[in-house]
Amino acid sequence: MTTYKNEQEFLKQYDSSLYEKLSMTADILIVSVSSKDVTNYRKNEEKRMSILLVKRKDYPYKGKWCLPGGFLDPKKETLEECARRVLKQETNLSDIYLEQLYTFDGINRDPRLRVVSTSFVALVDKNKLKEKVENASWFDIIKMEEKNHIVSFQLDNQEETIEFQVRKELREKTSDRYQFYTKENKSLAFDHDLVILSGLERIRNKLQYTDIVFNMMPEYFTLGELQQVYEVILNKKLLDPAFRRMIADKVQKTERKKTGEGHRPSYLFRYKHE
Amino acid sequence: MTTYKNEQEFLKQYDSSLYEKLSMTADILIVSVSSKDVTNYRKNEEKRMSILLVKRKDYPYKGKWCLPGGFLDPKKETLEECARRVLKQETNLSDIYLEQLYTFDGINRDPRLRVVSTSFVALVDKNKLKEKVENASWFDIIKMEEKNHIVSFQLDNQEETIEFQVRKELREKTSDRYQFYTKENKSLAFDHDLVILSGLERIRNKLQYTDIVFNMMPEYFTLGELQQVYEVILNKKLLDPAFRRMIADKVQKTERKKTGEGHRPSYLFRYKHE
């Protein structure tokens, strides 16, 4: 390499085709909570986590479901901007909670060419969504169960049920990091089964020490509803008094009540920042 | 877009230059702990966190310090493999704790062309290092202090001291995520000041709920030494009894003692997996 007098001069001479290049995408795990009505008029509706998937119209993986995503335009946007662009396009929403998750870069994850994908997690309140977007569909997570290092998923969008399994392998004894491998996957494109698991685990972890739940809640909610959301994400029942103590200083009681439920009405609360 | 009969046929036709491309690098924050001798013969040596930096030989940022890193070869390697290659080259060590940190992709982070960098954190035991590597130097973190959302750093490698400041801005009220901005930085190349802060915060968080410390410890160590490492990473003093309770089931006492220190000798312990 020649020596240049200064950075300016160096940049003028620089041949940007020197290094091998590749394409990148931003893929988004859009997560929300949905409610399932229940026959018994007294019972509350059941909550479920739900994620947005898109049916692929073209090869590769034509006809399979995948996460919303798009190619990065390296000249104009950052990965996060790219993710927000996709988010706008798929949900028509801006101002959404969006967090970088992980960069997936298996060499053959895309059969066309080397594509590195930076994945994001977005949390939305389903009530804010209006029109249905073409080819996109919300899948409820009706099962997510870990047994012997295998996580089994079952997703449902009212029309079809898809299943897949991911193997979790502890990477080293000193940390909590897992390597994920596809065990069984007939319905999802690329490595999006692994992205989904990573993302849901991230949400579960963050639930414990942040206030991210409120990104999936409407402005007014009952504590019972909030508790249900915690329970469905953590995948376990919580005790009422403990739960109420835990969130006491995160929420603000209002005068309004939710009535007509066949049982004692519940006060509505809202998120209290600070 | 034309319609293809099947995936095979589609791939044959696929023009991989369709999407704009870019280059990627893997940059590594290599962290270790160093000891500083103390004049008083009775006192224990003081511990410090230390990180490996490399002096840039060429433009851009010629003469500035940066994290070890290298361009990804998209045909042959994953980002983690790329990072391990760099790690081998800079420390001559394999089998090192390595964890993906974050993907930095500011549009102008590299003045030459669009380069997206996936950063990694590596933890090493300095005792395993032998030869000094050309252009690389270990910097002790002699100050890392947060005040009014500004984090001030002071690093020292015995020959020079470098300083920089990063501004932390909370991204949203519901989470613990910060956006980092360079406040003051004359000595470090690219956005590596931000990478360093992210990485050190990651280590501090993980210290609390994993066993990653032991990646920076020699096989045998005293509990005093281990406590010092915790203290220097968490940047605060810990109470002896609480600390010992906390790590009791992570370590295994041996018969060996560390003597000749001018005070009561201490038993040597080792990491107990499980």
Added chain:
DNA sequence: CCAATAGTGTCTGTGAGACAGTATAAG
């Protein structure tokens, strides 16, 4: 009244924070 949820009072055990005390080496 019944069924179902809303919401509260309180006991108990665990475990972190705190402090004080004893032990043991080198000089």
Added chain:
DNA sequence: CTTATACTGTCTCACAGACACTATTGG
């Protein structure tokens, strides 16, 4: 004997887990 660290005993207080109890609606 002094100094500095090694290591332990124990008190207290906060808080999570657990259970039981009361309150309130629609049908």
